[in-house]
Amino acid sequence: NAGVMQNPRHLVRRRGQEARLRCSPMKGHSHVYWYRQLPEEGLKFMVYLQKENIIDESGMPKERFSAEFPKEGPSILRIQQVVRGDSAAYFCASAVAGGLGTYEQYFGPGTRLTVT
Protein backbone atom coordinates (compact mmCIF):
# COMPACT_ATOMS: atom_id res chain seq x y z
CA ASN A 1 0.00 0.00 0.00
CA ALA A 2 1.68 3.16 -1.16
CA GLY A 3 2.03 5.95 1.36
CA VAL A 4 0.98 9.56 0.99
CA MET A 5 2.46 11.04 -2.15
CA GLN A 6 3.31 14.66 -2.70
CA ASN A 7 4.66 16.44 -5.72
CA PRO A 8 6.69 18.21 -6.59
CA ARG A 9 9.22 17.52 -3.84
CA HIS A 10 10.97 20.82 -4.49
CA LEU A 11 9.47 23.91 -6.06
CA VAL A 12 11.13 27.22 -6.82
CA ARG A 13 8.98 30.23 -7.64
CA ARG A 14 9.73 33.90 -8.14
CA ARG A 15 7.81 36.48 -6.17
CA GLY A 16 4.38 37.03 -7.68
CA GLN A 17 4.11 33.62 -9.32
CA GLU A 18 1.67 30.88 -8.38
CA ALA A 19 2.61 27.69 -6.56
CA ARG A 20 0.52 24.56 -6.89
CA LEU A 21 1.20 21.66 -4.54
CA ARG A 22 -0.37 18.23 -4.98
CA CYS A 23 -1.15 15.49 -2.51
CA SER A 24 -2.43 11.98 -3.16
CA PRO A 25 -3.66 10.34 0.05
CA MET A 26 -3.11 6.75 1.01
CA LYS A 27 -5.48 4.29 -0.63
CA GLY A 28 -8.80 4.26 1.16
CA HIS A 29 -8.17 7.55 2.99
CA SER A 30 -10.73 10.28 2.40
CA HIS A 31 -9.43 12.89 4.87
CA VAL A 32 -6.59 15.24 3.95
CA TYR A 33 -4.78 17.79 6.11
CA TRP A 34 -2.22 20.38 5.06
CA TYR A 35 0.48 21.67 7.41
CA ARG A 36 3.30 24.17 6.97
CA GLN A 37 6.72 23.92 8.59
CA LEU A 38 9.09 26.85 8.72
CA PRO A 39 12.83 26.11 9.16
CA GLU A 40 13.66 24.85 12.67
CA GLU A 41 10.01 25.07 13.72
CA GLY A 42 7.10 22.73 14.32
CA LEU A 43 4.26 22.05 11.97
CA LYS A 44 1.32 24.45 11.81
CA PHE A 45 -2.12 23.34 10.68
CA MET A 46 -3.53 25.01 7.60
CA VAL A 47 -6.62 23.20 6.32
CA TYR A 48 -8.61 19.98 6.67
CA LEU A 49 -10.58 18.59 3.74
CA GLN A 50 -12.73 15.62 2.93
CA LYS A 51 -13.75 14.76 -0.60
CA GLU A 52 -15.30 17.89 -2.15
CA ASN A 53 -15.61 19.61 1.24
CA ILE A 54 -13.49 21.97 3.31
CA ILE A 55 -14.02 20.96 6.94
CA ASP A 56 -11.70 23.35 8.77
CA GLU A 57 -9.67 26.16 7.20
CA SER A 58 -8.94 28.02 10.42
CA GLY A 59 -5.17 27.88 9.82
CA MET A 60 -5.24 29.10 6.26
CA PRO A 61 -4.27 32.70 5.50
CA LYS A 62 -7.31 34.57 4.27
CA GLU A 63 -5.69 35.81 1.09
CA ARG A 64 -3.70 34.11 -1.66
CA PHE A 65 -4.12 30.58 -0.26
CA SER A 66 -6.75 28.06 -1.32
CA ALA A 67 -7.19 24.30 -1.14
CA GLU A 68 -9.38 21.71 -2.76
CA PHE A 69 -9.90 17.96 -2.68
CA PRO A 70 -12.01 17.01 -5.69
CA LYS A 71 -14.02 13.84 -6.10
CA GLU A 72 -11.38 12.54 -8.47
CA GLY A 73 -7.67 13.30 -8.31
CA PRO A 74 -5.27 14.69 -5.72
CA SER A 75 -5.77 17.43 -3.19
CA ILE A 76 -4.31 20.76 -4.34
CA LEU A 77 -2.90 23.57 -2.21
CA ARG A 78 -2.60 26.73 -4.26
CA ILE A 79 -0.64 29.81 -3.30
CA GLN A 80 -1.14 32.83 -5.53
CA GLN A 81 1.29 35.73 -5.86
CA VAL A 82 3.89 34.06 -3.66
CA VAL A 83 6.09 36.14 -1.35
CA ARG A 84 9.38 35.22 0.31
CA GLY A 85 7.59 34.51 3.59
CA ASP A 86 5.80 31.61 1.89
CA SER A 87 9.11 29.72 1.68
CA ALA A 88 8.60 26.63 3.82
CA ALA A 89 8.00 22.90 3.73
CA TYR A 90 4.38 22.01 3.10
CA PHE A 91 3.22 18.63 4.32
CA CYS A 92 0.08 16.74 3.53
CA ALA A 93 -1.34 14.08 5.82
CA SER A 94 -4.14 11.63 5.16
CA ALA A 95 -6.40 9.74 7.50
CA VAL A 96 -9.32 7.37 7.65
CA ALA A 97 -11.89 7.38 10.43
CA GLY A 98 -10.92 5.00 13.22
CA GLY A 99 -13.19 2.88 15.36
CA LEU A 100 -13.16 5.44 18.18
CA GLY A 101 -13.61 8.33 15.79
CA THR A 102 -9.98 9.37 16.08
CA TYR A 103 -8.01 9.91 12.92
CA GLU A 104 -4.41 8.72 12.74
CA GLN A 105 -2.68 11.03 10.33
CA TYR A 106 0.06 9.75 8.04
CA PHE A 107 2.33 12.29 6.44
CA GLY A 108 3.81 12.57 3.00
CA PRO A 109 7.43 13.56 2.27
CA GLY A 110 6.54 17.22 1.81
CA THR A 111 7.03 19.89 -0.82
CA ARG A 112 9.82 22.36 -0.14
CA LEU A 113 8.84 25.71 -1.61
CA THR A 114 11.49 28.34 -2.17
CA VAL A 115 10.46 31.81 -3.25
CA THR A 116 13.23 33.88 -4.82
Place this chain on the structure above:
Amino acid sequence: GENVEQHPSTLSVQEGDSAVIKCTYSDSASNYFPWYKQELGKGPQLIIDIRSNVGEKKDQRIAVTLNKTAKHFSLHITETQPEDSAVYFCAASRTGTASKLTFGTGTRLQVTL
Protein backbone atom coordinates in the same frame (compact mmCIF):
# COMPACT_ATOMS: atom_id res chain seq x y z
CA GLY B 1 -7.32 27.14 20.92
CA GLU B 2 -4.97 24.33 21.88
CA ASN B 3 -1.39 25.08 22.88
CA VAL B 4 1.26 22.36 23.21
CA GLU B 5 4.57 22.92 24.93
CA GLN B 6 7.46 20.49 24.54
CA HIS B 7 10.70 20.05 26.51
CA PRO B 8 13.60 19.78 26.14
CA SER B 9 14.37 21.34 22.78
CA THR B 10 17.57 19.31 22.49
CA LEU B 11 18.59 16.09 24.16
CA SER B 12 21.86 14.20 23.92
CA VAL B 13 22.17 10.67 25.33
CA GLN B 14 24.68 7.90 25.05
CA GLU B 15 23.78 4.78 23.16
CA GLY B 16 21.92 2.40 25.43
CA ASP B 17 20.63 5.09 27.77
CA SER B 18 16.99 6.16 28.03
CA ALA B 19 15.49 9.36 26.65
CA VAL B 20 12.40 11.15 27.94
CA ILE B 21 10.55 13.96 26.21
CA LYS B 22 7.71 15.80 27.92
CA CYS B 23 4.73 17.74 26.62
CA THR B 24 1.90 19.69 28.18
CA TYR B 25 -1.35 20.75 26.54
CA SER B 26 -3.97 23.35 27.37
CA ASP B 27 -7.27 22.15 25.90
CA SER B 28 -9.02 19.75 28.28
CA ALA B 29 -11.15 18.52 25.35
CA SER B 30 -8.11 17.09 23.55
CA ASN B 31 -8.29 13.30 23.62
CA TYR B 32 -5.70 12.05 21.11
CA PHE B 33 -1.93 12.41 21.52
CA PRO B 34 0.41 11.13 18.79
CA TRP B 35 4.18 11.28 18.62
CA TYR B 36 6.08 11.76 15.39
CA LYS B 37 9.70 11.22 14.42
CA GLN B 38 11.12 13.42 11.67
CA GLU B 39 14.43 12.71 10.00
CA LEU B 40 16.24 15.33 7.98
CA GLY B 41 14.50 16.08 4.70
CA LYS B 42 11.61 13.71 5.37
CA GLY B 43 8.02 13.90 6.50
CA PRO B 44 6.95 13.16 10.08
CA GLN B 45 6.53 9.48 10.84
CA LEU B 46 3.91 8.36 13.37
CA ILE B 47 5.70 6.22 15.95
CA ILE B 48 3.16 5.85 18.75
CA ASP B 49 -0.07 7.42 19.94
CA ILE B 50 -2.31 7.35 22.97
CA ARG B 51 -5.96 8.11 23.55
CA SER B 52 -7.39 9.76 26.63
CA ASN B 53 -9.01 6.60 27.96
CA VAL B 54 -5.55 5.00 28.38
CA GLY B 55 -2.81 6.00 30.81
CA GLU B 56 0.13 4.20 29.23
CA LYS B 57 1.00 2.45 26.00
CA LYS B 58 4.14 0.56 25.04
CA ASP B 59 5.56 -0.64 21.75
CA GLN B 60 8.93 -2.38 22.06
CA ARG B 61 11.47 0.27 23.14
CA ILE B 62 8.97 3.13 22.98
CA ALA B 63 6.34 4.02 25.59
CA VAL B 64 4.01 6.94 26.09
CA THR B 65 2.32 8.00 29.31
CA LEU B 66 -0.62 10.36 29.76
CA ASN B 67 -1.76 12.26 32.84
CA LYS B 68 -5.08 13.86 31.93
CA THR B 69 -5.47 15.63 35.25
CA ALA B 70 -2.15 17.42 34.87
CA LYS B 71 -2.46 17.64 31.06
CA HIS B 72 0.96 16.05 30.65
CA PHE B 73 2.14 13.34 28.32
CA SER B 74 5.60 11.92 27.80
CA LEU B 75 7.59 9.80 25.37
CA HIS B 76 10.08 7.28 26.76
CA ILE B 77 12.69 5.60 24.57
CA THR B 78 14.75 2.87 26.20
CA GLU B 79 18.02 1.33 25.02
CA THR B 80 18.57 4.15 22.57
CA GLN B 81 20.37 3.46 19.31
CA PRO B 82 22.07 5.83 16.83
CA GLU B 83 19.16 5.43 14.42
CA ASP B 84 16.89 6.98 17.06
CA SER B 85 18.61 10.31 16.36
CA ALA B 86 15.99 12.63 14.86
CA VAL B 87 13.56 15.40 15.77
CA TYR B 88 10.56 14.22 17.78
CA PHE B 89 7.25 16.08 17.86
CA CYS B 90 4.34 15.61 20.21
CA ALA B 91 0.85 16.67 19.16
CA ALA B 92 -2.68 16.88 20.51
CA SER B 93 -6.10 16.90 18.92
CA ARG B 94 -9.77 16.28 19.42
CA THR B 95 -11.70 13.87 17.25
CA GLY B 96 -14.11 14.43 14.42
CA THR B 97 -14.24 17.75 12.60
CA ALA B 98 -11.83 19.30 15.11
CA SER B 99 -9.16 16.67 14.46
CA LYS B 100 -6.41 19.04 13.36
CA LEU B 101 -3.14 18.34 15.12
CA THR B 102 -1.49 21.01 17.28
CA PHE B 103 2.23 20.27 17.45
CA GLY B 104 4.87 20.96 20.01
CA THR B 105 8.04 22.74 18.94
CA GLY B 106 10.09 19.55 18.68
CA THR B 107 12.99 17.87 20.46
CA ARG B 108 16.22 17.17 18.63
CA LEU B 109 17.52 13.86 20.00
CA GLN B 110 21.16 12.96 19.45
CA VAL B 111 22.30 9.46 20.38
CA THR B 112 26.05 9.29 20.68
CA LEU B 113 28.25 6.20 20.54
